[in-house]
Amino acid sequence: MKIDGSVAIVTGGAQGVGRGIVEALLGKGAKVCIADINKATSELTVKELAETYGDKIFCKECDVTKDAEIRAVFGVVQDKFGSRADIMVNNAGICDEFDFARCVAINLEAQIRCTHAAVESMGVNNGGKGGVILFTASILGVIPFQGAPVYCATKHAVVGYVRCLASCPSYSQCGLRFNCICPSYVDTPLISVAELSKNIDAECIDAAIEKRNSVDLLRPSDVGVGCIKLIEDDTLNGKALVVNHGDTGRGDVAVYSFAEPPTDTIKL
Ligand SMILES: NC(=O)c1ccc[n+]([C@@H]2O[C@H](COP(=O)([O-])OP(=O)(O)OC[C@H]3O[C@@H](n4cnc5c(N)ncnc54)[C@H](O)[C@@H]3O)[C@@H](O)[C@H]2O)c1
Numbered sequence: 001m002k003i004d005g006s007v008a009i010v011t012g013g014a015q016g017v018g019r020g021i022v023e024a025l026l027g028k029g030a031k032v033c034i035a036d037i038n039k040a041t042s043e044l045t046v047k048e049l050a051e052t053y054g055d056k057i058f059c060k061e062c063d064v065t066k067d068a069e070i071r072a073v074f075g076v077v078q079d080k081f082g083s084r085a086d087i088m089v090n091n092a093g094i095c096d097e098f099d100f101a102r103c104v105a106i107n108l109e110a111q112i113r114c115t116h117a118a119v120e121s122m123g124v125n126n127g128g129k130g131g132v133i134l135f136t137a138s139i140l141g142v143i144p145f146q147g148a149p150v151y152c153a154t155k156h157a158v159v160g161y162v163r164c165l166a167s168c169p170s171y172s173q174c175g176l177r178f179n180c181i182c183p184s185y186v187d188t189p190l191i192s193v194a195e196l197s198k199n200i201d202a203e204c205i206d207a208a209i210e211k212r213n214s215v216d217l218l219r220p221s222d223v224g225v226g227c228i229k230l231i232e233d234d235t236l237n238g239k240a241l242v243v244n245h246g247d248t249g250r251g252d253v254a255v256y257s258f259a260e261p262p263t264d265t266i267k268l
């Protein structure tokens, strides 16, 4: 699909990976709404980006765990840009093994809530134009990591959800595609503040910390490049695109054992 002139919503777009995706979309000519729970950071980001992109960027405070707030975003976007959304990026996420219910609520349940609202607004059966619904999963959606089993489970679930929706003919008939991006370590606060499980395997956590400290972290803009590919290429549906440095450091990458491999790898 052509991004220039399109309308996009990015949840969790105030900072980190989401901001990288927002900037990639703006750079391709999209008009973008940041839907984020953090009003102050959202407004600061909009202020910075508006210097280049003017009124093509705005924000709407939104807690993605609340249906009414999600639906309000779609309404405000239509009012502001005079057109329904063409691109929805379900990106907001946390890593908290202790408050695991919140981790599931944000990383999985909210992705489903946002998708229901997006399908309603974007589906051609409902007067929408069709488009692309993207998810920020993680490399931990396709490989295990003992330090964060709940986080890993939510990300595996997102990959499964995307594959199901993409293989459903009625969604294709509504003009909708579904893909997810699966980054390895990205340089954002999340990988510093992640609340990892301390009980499962300390050695694995130590190994992960060592790995994180030894690799060049991805930049949010690297993830943006992957998202643009997943949006622009109309043949991509139900894909889980791993973004890493070409080496996960493991020999047992589970995704390759899928019956129909859904994953492509791009080397940066
Ligand atoms: N950083 C990494 O290494 C990495 C790797 C792979 C995937 N991811 C995924 O990328 C996504 C973004 O993570 P990040 O690294 O940019 O983290 P981050 O903490 O820098 O940013 C997360 C953003 O989501 C927002 N957010 C949190 N809860 C929300 C809610 N309930 N409603 C609306 N917005 C909410 C925050 O305000 C923040 O702006 C997450 O889904 C994460 O799992 C991150």
Ligand SMILES: CCCCC/C=C\C=C\[C@H](O)C/C=C\C/C=C\CCCC(=O)O
Pocket (backbone or CB within 6 Å): 095, 137, 138, 139, 140, 145, 148, 151, 183, 184, 185, 186, 190, 191, 194, 205, 208, 209, 210, 211, 212, 247, 248, 249, 250
């Ligand atoms: C020591 C810090 C680890 C923080 C991990 C917590 C959250 C991770 C979020 C991202 O979605 C994934 C980022 C990196 C993947 C982490 C470990 C897997 C290691 C796989 C490998 O060997 O490359």
